[in-house]
Each structure stands twice: as C-alpha cells, then as structure tokens.
C-alpha cells in the first residue's frame with residue numbers, strides 16, 4: 298500500500314484491481330449486438346398501452362413553415378422558443394397520443410426524476426410555476442409538459458399519434474416532404490428533429506425469450522390493465538402473482554419497491570448493480586422561493602451543469618456547489634475538500650490522483666450504505682457497485698435497498714453474466730429455473746445504433762443521399778445541429794452537441810439557437826440554409842479530437858450504454874458530444890458566440 302493509501306479508509310490498489318476484474322467479467326464480444334431490435338414478432342412490445350381512443354383522421358397534404366418532430370421536452374422547448382421568437386406557423390408531429398416524450402411512455406410505478414425539479418423542469422419562470430417539492434414524479438412532469446404545450450399553443454395544428462416514416466428534400470420547392478404512417482404528405486420549409494436519446498426500447502437477446510408463456514411487457518409500456526394501480530403504485534393485480542424483473546438500471550431501481558410491495562413473490566434478476574444514493578425529498582422551502590431573483594433558473598441550470606462537468610470544484614465557484622445538496626454534487630464536494638488538502642499549485646498528475654481518490658471515496662459511501670440498510674450480508678454484497686461514479690447512471694432512491702429485506706423479494710444475482718435462458722415457465726440463472734406469472738423487461742433503450750434506426754425514419758437529402766449513408770462511419774455535423782446535404786434541417790440531440798445529466802438544459806440551448814436562426818431566416822427571406830463543407834469538417838474534427846470522457850470514464854468503465862458496452866467502436870468518437878462528457882457549458886458558450894457574431898459563419902445561405 299502506498300503512503301497516501303495508508304491514510305485512507307480504503308485501499309486504492311484493491312479498488313483498482315476489483316473494478317478491473319468486475320469490468321472484465323462483464324465484457325462480451327457481441328457488445329451492443331447482444332440486444333435485439335424490437336420489430337416483427339416482438340412489435341407488440343411497442344404498442345401504446347396509454348391511448349384510449351385511437352385517432353382517425355384524413356391524410357394531410359398541406360404546408361407549414363416549421364415542422365418539429367418529437368413532442369418530448371426537446372420538441373416542446375423548440376416550439377416554446379420559436380413562439381417566443383414570434384414564429385407562428387408550427388406543426389408538432391408526435392408518435393404518442395399526447396406530449397411528454399419519455400414522460401409519456403415511462404409511466405411505470407415509481408417513475409420520477411432524479412434531478413431536482415427546480416433544475417430539471419424547464420421554463421419554470423416563463424410559466425410562473427414552482428414545483429411543490431424538491432423532486433417531481435412522472436405524473437407531475439407529464440402535467441408540466443402539457444402546461445408548456447398549452448401555454449405556447451403547441452396543440453394547435455399538432456399531429457399526435459403520428460409517426461414520421463420518411464423525410465425527403467425537394468430542391469425545387471426548397472421544402473421537406475414529410476411522409477407519415479397516416480399517409481400524410483406534409484411540406485415544411487424547416488424541420489427540427491428532436492427524437493430523444495432513449496426513445497426506442499430494447500430487449501436482450503436471451504435464448505428462449507419468445508418461449509415464455511406468462512404475461513410480459515417492457516417498463517416503458519407498463520401494463521396497468523394487468524398489474525392494477527398507476528405510476529404512484531397500488532398494484533393490486535399482482536397480489537397473487539410471481540413476478541420477475543430483468544434489469545437493475547435507473548428504471549428498475551424506481552419500480553422494484555412497488556413490485557415488492559404488491560407481488561406475491563418478486564425475483565429481481567441482476568447483472569450489474571446500480572449505485573443508489575439517498576433521495577431525501579422535501580417540500581419546497583417557501584422562504585428560499587421568495588428570495589429568487591429573475592433569471593434564477595437559467596443560472597441554476599448553468600451552475601448544475603458546471604458542477605457535473607467538473608467545473609464546480611474550482612476556487613471562486615464554491616457558492617455554486619453549496620446551493621445544491623444531493624448525491625449529484627457529493628462527488629464534487631469530496632473532490633473540492635481533497636484538492637484543498639492537497640494545497641496550492643497541484644501538478645496535473647496529482648490532480649488526476651486526487652480525482653480518482655475522491656471517486657473511490659464517493660463509491661465507498663454508496664457501498665457502506667448498502668451494508669447499513671440490507672440485512673442479509675450475501676444480498677448486500679451482491680448489490681454493491683464496483684465501478685467509478687458516473688460509469689452508470691447514479692440513482693437517488695430511498696425505497697429500493699430496503700425492499701430486499703422483504704421476505705417475498707429475492708435478488709437473483711447473475712454475477713455479471715446475465716440471465717442464462719428464458720423458458721415457457723420462467724427464467725433460468727445458474728441452472729435454477731424461477732417460475733413466473735409475469736416477466737418485466739427493465740432492459741433500457743437503444744443507444745449507439747444508427748441514428749435513423751432509433752429515429753424510426755430516414756432522411757433523403759440533396760441528390761438522393763440518405764442520412765443513414767452519410768453517417769455510416771459516424772456523425773458529421775456543424776454544431777451537431779446542421780449536416781451538409783440536408784438543408785433547412787436542424788437536429789437537437791447530444792451527438793456532436795452537448796451532454797449533461799440535466800438533459801433539458803442541452804435541449805433548451807439547442808432550441809433557443811434554432812429559434813434564433815429560423816427567425817433570422819424568415820426576417821431575411823432566406824429559404825435555404827446548409828452547413829459549409831469546411832465548417833462541418835472543422836467542427837467534426839474538433840469533436841473527434843476531444844477526450845471522450847473525464848478521467849475514470851469511457852472504456853475503463855464497466856460496460857453499459859454510457860460506453861457502448863465497453864467496445865472500442867471508432868464511430869463513437871465521431872458521435873460523442875462536444876468535449877465528451879465535460880464540455881456542455883463550453884458548447885453553450887460556442888453557440889452564444891456564433892449568435893453574437895451575427896454573420897452566421899459556417900452556413901451557406903440562399
């Protein structure tokens with residue numbers, strides 16, 4: 298043990314070895330290919346269980362100025378910022394029967410947001426709304442989405458229950474032709490694509506998956522007709538049922554306590570445990586609320602993003618850090634304390650060492666809490682995450698760990714190998730068959746597959762080129778927003794743009810930027826805009842050249858969707874956000890500088 302390790306309550310050498318061993322156990326040669334696309338005989342997993350009245354309408358063949366594809370928070374923000382800019386002729390196109398996107402689909406019991414509501418819920422000041430508690434649950438977020446849509450009149454002219462199937466550029470008309478599953482042929486001068494990063498549920502390719510004869514569904518299409526209850530629990534239909542859930546990511550962490558409370562027997566099939574921190578929810582402090590000054594929310598979002606991207610620990614930014622009090626900033630606080638202890642002018646190698654030790658300390662806290670809560674030592678051991686903070690999405694939940702103390706709940710740990718087989722009766726792990734009435738897939742969403750596959754439609758741009766072809770070797774864009782050969786099309790997402798765990802922050806920056814551009818084009822009678830070749834090359838090279846993740850991230854992490862299942866896919870560096878996981882506020886500053894410049898550098902206008 299080194300001299301610095303001797304002072305620690307943990308052994309860094311042991312942790313380095315343990316993390317590497319646990320990661321090694323989970324690496325699979327098939328990487329992302331271990332999952333199967335939901336289509337064909339599995340399509341029923343995608344059916345919308347929330348729609349009461351299927352829509353019947355005639356196909357549309359009209360024209361709009363702006364079509365926004367996707368009615369989740371990103372689409373709503375794009376619509377809202379356009380309305381604020383004075384753009385009236387907007388059509389939102391959305392697959393769900395209402396707005397909400399991820400919050401429309403994810404209504405599983407316990408669904409809630411792990412980021413504080415003051416930061417996560419967009420447009421609080423614009424709407425004059427303050428959440429009643431620090432955290433909000435899925436029904437409140439869905440209500441907020443509807444609030445945004447109503448406030449900004451986005452239901453007007455919207456096409457809900459409508460899926461885009463293809464978009465083709467008509468050079469002569471300088472418009473996009475949008476084809477949908479309702480045989481619409483809508484012409485749009487500008488299109489904004491906000492498909493969402495986690496919009497396509499995925500299934501694991503476990504042998505025998507279609508043999509199961511019991512009831513089954515994916516968490517993002519929760520079948521309350523079967524379970525009873527709603528997103529707040531009360532799953533009375535499960536009282537006499539043996540239920541299995543595959544997956545222990547952020548979704549499962551939220552719904553397992555409800556399943557444990559209501560099912561006759563619950564089996565939780567785990568491959569890799571999540572890190573679970575306390576939630577400590579509380580009502581909004583009204584004295585604090587009264588003290589807020591105009592502009593507070595944007596500033597709070599910026600501060601939160603600064604902390605999550607490693608900028609919260611610097612001297613002079615201490616106030617930023619202290620206004621938050623949750624597990625997201627705990628790591629930053631530990632790092633700040635350790636940097637203070639390390640003294641002035643710390644060399645770069647030492648900074649990385651301090652960062653690593655802070656990360657170890659943070660995760661030791663997570664592991665210690667499991668020992669404090671979970672009574673059975675073997676179960677407690679199996680629930681411990683052996684990887685760095687932010688290798689997987691941190692979870693904030695007070696009910697998950699105690700659920701494993703219930704007599705009707707069993708953790709079936711697959712020791713990193715995953716479920717062995719599914720039979721007509723249940724699930725097999727290490728040769729033992731667990732008989733089930735209901736099997737729930739909490740197995741997440743497609744990430745790292747082709748953009749157009751996840752979107753569910755292809756784009757045919759100038760000279761018949763498809764976006765799928767153009768991006769076959771990875772994304773090429775200007776600011777992640779424009780891609781040459783696809784004029785008048787704007788993308789809001791994280792590829793070559795920004796990533797922050799407070800996802801709506803990045804969506805809003807993209808929305809404001811695009812609203813600014815469209816307004817400018819309308820005012821100047823500009824009917825065609827495309828990225829200049831050199832500008833696109835320069836931006837794509839800049840993105841490619843940045844470090845993929847902060848220290849202790851990327852492929853050194855345990856496999857998962859954050860790191861393409863631990864595979865070295867050369868496309869991943871093209872598709873990463875600007876500055877990897879650390880560049881969000883820098884990216885926002887770049888967009889701001891572009892808008893300030895006024896002469897739209899890098900764009901070809903006609």
Ligand code: NDP
Nearest residue numbers: 409410411501544545546547548568569690715716740741
């Ligand atoms: P994830 O992709 O995070 O989790 C999928 C789970 O399925 C993992 O535990 C995975 O194990 C497991 N799994 C996959 N294949 C197998 C197999 N063959 N056998 C056993 N287990 C298997 O999906 P989630 O839906 O949980 O979360 C997705 C994202 O949604 C989160 O990361 C977060 O960004 C977001 N979310 C946000 C919330 C919020 O508070 N705002 C709340 C809930 C979700 P392994 O880890 O080993 O791959």
